[in-house]
Amino acid sequence: MRRFLEENTFYKQLNKRKKQYFEHRVACFLDTTDFVGREEMKVTDEMKMKISMIVIQLTFGMRKYLIEYLTTIILYPSTFFSVLNQREHKGEFNPRSKALVLSWEHFQNKNQKTLDSNLGIHEVAHAIHYTAIKNTDISAEIFYDTFLELEQYLNSPEMKEKVLKANILRAYAFTDKYEFVAVLIEVFMLSPMKLKTHLPKVYDYVSQMLNFRYFDE
Template sequence: MNYHVFSLLVLQEEEVSNSILQNIIGVVVTVGIVSICVYYVLRYMESVYYKHKQKPYFIHFYPSLKKLPSYLEEFLEENDFYKSLDKKRRKYFEHRCARFLEEIRFVGREGLVVDGFMKMQITMMFIQLTFGMRHYLLAYLSTIILYPKSFYSILNQTENIGEFNPRSKALALSWKHFLKGKQNKDHGRNLGVHEITHAIHYNSIKKNDISSEIFYDTFLELEEYLGAIEIRKQIVEANLLREYAFTDKFEFIAVLIEVFMESPDKLKAKFPNIYEYVVRMLNFRYFEELH
């Protein structure tokens, strides 16, 4: 009799335990489903907001801000864009640099030793170019490969100074030509900006976050605008974009953003509509704030 009672008590305890476990699982599943629904509702609402306001809800939100090591932090003061920012945005810029350096692997080829200076020059250029984007770390970029000068591309079977390989999530650059583009700021040739733009463009096609949506949707609008024969004729005659821009639509946008970053006033003066498309694509409104 006592054994029978004991068995009943054990069964009751197991039933209680199973009931509690089922309740916990039920709560977790419900919270998960509700969270997913809320995410997609907010995502849709932000898309609607973007259509009306031409910008995302917000750009910067960080639970905590990272700082660079002191030996890298000093390079920030040499960057003109960083120095043009207010105190709050400087902290955001530094945080993004620190996060980028955590996520990206730098590799030197042909005996090139990649030091802190080299890493920071590329990092700061990348962060400037994506500073208007909330999603600035690209899913299709994890490695940056630096060569001393031009290199032979196995992918394209050509001698290159830069290339983006989405399959290997790698950006390859000639350090010599990267520096040349960075030092000459008004000739519409900037290897770093050019290749980073290719990475951003590819990422925007493959991903569906708000930054990718804004970039790609605005690019399609720009493409439609450029479909007018008269507009294309004006662009060619203005001689603002180098000839390589007319290779295809991907090279066009990369060269256009080179000019936007180096000579925004010239682009705005000659082609205000195209300038505005680029501003929207990158959500980059900082040049206006400098005036």
């Protein structure tokens, strides 16, 4: 566990006390989550740790850091056929099964077209968003209420044009509001200063949604 933690960029920038919080939360996530391999995929400690650290990074600012609608991680070697929409997928969140399904090949960023995209962050963001819609705890309410404020802020034609001209969200973000949030959180986590420079108000909204202030410390 220690070796994987020391390789994690976010963990390394935390102070001693926050590192202890991070370690504890990762351990709790590992204890409460089932990891399942498909198509003869053997789930290793490395896989468990890398996925767990992404989850805990995204929820690190939240009081309720375990995601209620995420109790199982299913791993495939590569793309898989989704029973939800009858298509080949790299990843998906299945709320009914409380499961995150991932292609390990694509989780590792192989063949990634942009540095601002990450399969793990994207799918975990979907799980957080869904949980925020369903729950009423303080972390869920902050996420969802702030997202509604963000939607209202972006509702004007002027702001929509500004977001498009900034050219920092890939086209898939505009599929629907769920994909928009997931892609936006990817950019926030991977290129925070780019988002803050081009769309500072949007950056502030995402920071508030996740209660994530660690890029500003």
